[in-house]
Amino acid sequence: MARVLVIQHVAAEPLGVLDPMLKARGHRIRYANFARQPETAPRLDRYQGLVVLGGPMQVTQTDRHPHLLTECRLIEQALRRGIPILGICLGAQLLTHVMGGRVGPCARPEIGWYPIHPTTATAHDPLLRPIAAPQPVFQWHHWGFDCPSGAVSVADSPDSGCQAFRLNEHAWGLQFHLELDERLIRRWLKLPDYRQELLDSGLGTSPEQIQRQTSELLPTTLALAEQVFGAWLDRLDTPQQRLVLASR
Numbered sequence: 001m002a003r004v005l006v007i008q009h010v011a012a013e014p015l016g017v018l019d020p021m022l023k024a025r026g027h028r029i030r031y032a033n034f035a036r037q038p039e040t041a042p043r044l045d046r047y048q049g050l051v052v053l054g055g056p057m058q059v060t061q062t063d064r065h066p067h068l069l070t071e072c073r074l075i076e077q078a079l080r081r082g083i084p085i086l087g088i089c090l091g092a093q094l095l096t097h098v099m100g101g102r103v104g105p106c107a108r109p110e111i112g113w114y115p116i117h118p119t120t121a122t123a124h125d126p127l128l129r130p131i132a133a134p135q136p137v138f139q140w141h142h143w144g145f146d147c148p149s150g151a152v153s154v155a156d157s158p159d160s161g162c163q164a165f166r167l168n169e170h171a172w173g174l175q176f177h178l179e180l181d182e183r184l185i186r187r188w189l190k191l192p193d194y195r196q197e198l199l200d201s202g203l204g205t206s207p208e209q210i211q212r213q214t215s216e217l218l219p220t221t222l223a224l225a226e227q228v229f230g231a232w233l234d235r236l237d238t239p240q241q242r243l244v245l246a247s248r
Contacts, residue, residue, distance in 0.1 A: 001026045002048035002236040007071055008033045009055025009090060012191060016179030017222065018051070018229050025233055034067040041070060049236050050078045052091030054177065056193075058143055059090070059097045072098050078171075084235040085171040092164075092173030093145050099167065101148025106160055109201040110139035112210045113217050116155045116163045116176060125154040127172055127231045128164055130224055136217045137176040137224075138185065140194075142201075144175060170235060178225040185214050 004022060006015060008031050015022070015029070022029055027049070032042040044050065052075065057065045075098045078085050087095040093103045115134040122128050147153040147162040151173075155164035163175045180188075188194045189207040198207065 001028065003028045003030065003046055004049035004051060004236070005042060005044065005047040005074070006031050007050075007052045007074070007091070008035065009053060009057065010035050012184075012187060012194070013054045013089075014179075014184075015051070015053070016177075016184055017181050017225055018179050021226075021229055021233060025236075027233075027236060034065075034071075038065070038067050040067075042074065044074055044077045044081070044083070047083070049084045050074065050086070052085070052087045052094055053179075054089030054091060054140075056197075057090065059093050059103050068094065079167070082168075082170050084232065086232050087171075087173040088179060089141055089175060089177060092175055093143060095167075095171065095173045096145040096148050096165075099148035099151065101151075102146040104143060104145075106142060106144045108159070109142045109203060110160060111141075111198050111201055111203060112139065112205050113137070113213045114139050114157065114159075114176075116157055119153050119156055121152045121166075122154050125152070125166055126169065126235075127166070127228045128154040130227045131155060135220075135224065137178065137221055138180055138214070138218075139176050140188065141175060145173070172232065174228075178221065178228055181222065182214060182218055185218070186211065 004027050006029055032040055062068045071094055075095055097103050113136045115136050117134050118131045122131055144160050145162060147165045151165040151167045153162050153165050157163050165173050189211060195207060
């Protein structure tokens with residue numbers, strides 16, 4: 001059993017399918033919900049895993065969202081201690097930023113279903129190796145990142161570059177949203193702010209189009225999520241992490 005700190009930015013972007021997977025393995029979850037408590041200052045010394053979820057803000061907006069600085073410090077601590085890290089969308093961008101990599105606007109937003117491609121390193125990656133061919137995944141972002149120095153790109157896109165990377169054997173950043181089930185995708189497509197963001201993107205894609213694609217593509221993605229997240233959860237039960245837990 002491990003204690004996992006989960007950083008959440010908005011109510012609409014929770015752990016999703018990762019929540020029951022964590023609980024099924026007996027892990028304890030503690031949320032640092034910056035939407036509700038923007039000045040909270042969680043400490044990492046009692047945790048053996050760190051998950052940083054998505055959100056609508058950008059990594060440079062520290063004047064409007066000072067908690068982003070708190071998050072960067074937590075990520076830095078987790079990297080130093082070798083604690084398993086999983087960054088999703090904004091979480092992956094923050095991880096990239098902490099590592100000194102480029103984070104910035106995409107040439108074109110990605111909202112809906114887009115294929116990611118394996119790289120030469122994917123087949124040997126503990127998490128992403130199930131991706132042996134281009135795989136459609138759900139995306140919702142205007143900013144992206146380059147694979148940071150010292151990390152390994154384990155999924156990419158011909159249009160938007162790096163989509164996932166690994167640092168050593170404990171930190172992963174994923175630009176895409178494997179954590180979403182159909183209920184959460186439907187929720188996003190109904191929320192006024194999200195619908196307006198889709199309209200303003202200029203992609204010409206309707207919520208109804210995305211929902212039809214979701215009905216077709218989600219089952220395969222959920223199976224991938226089970227494999228990817230399951231492999232990350234395995235990192236919480238390594239001999240090294242059991243030693244960390246026993247010392248607390």
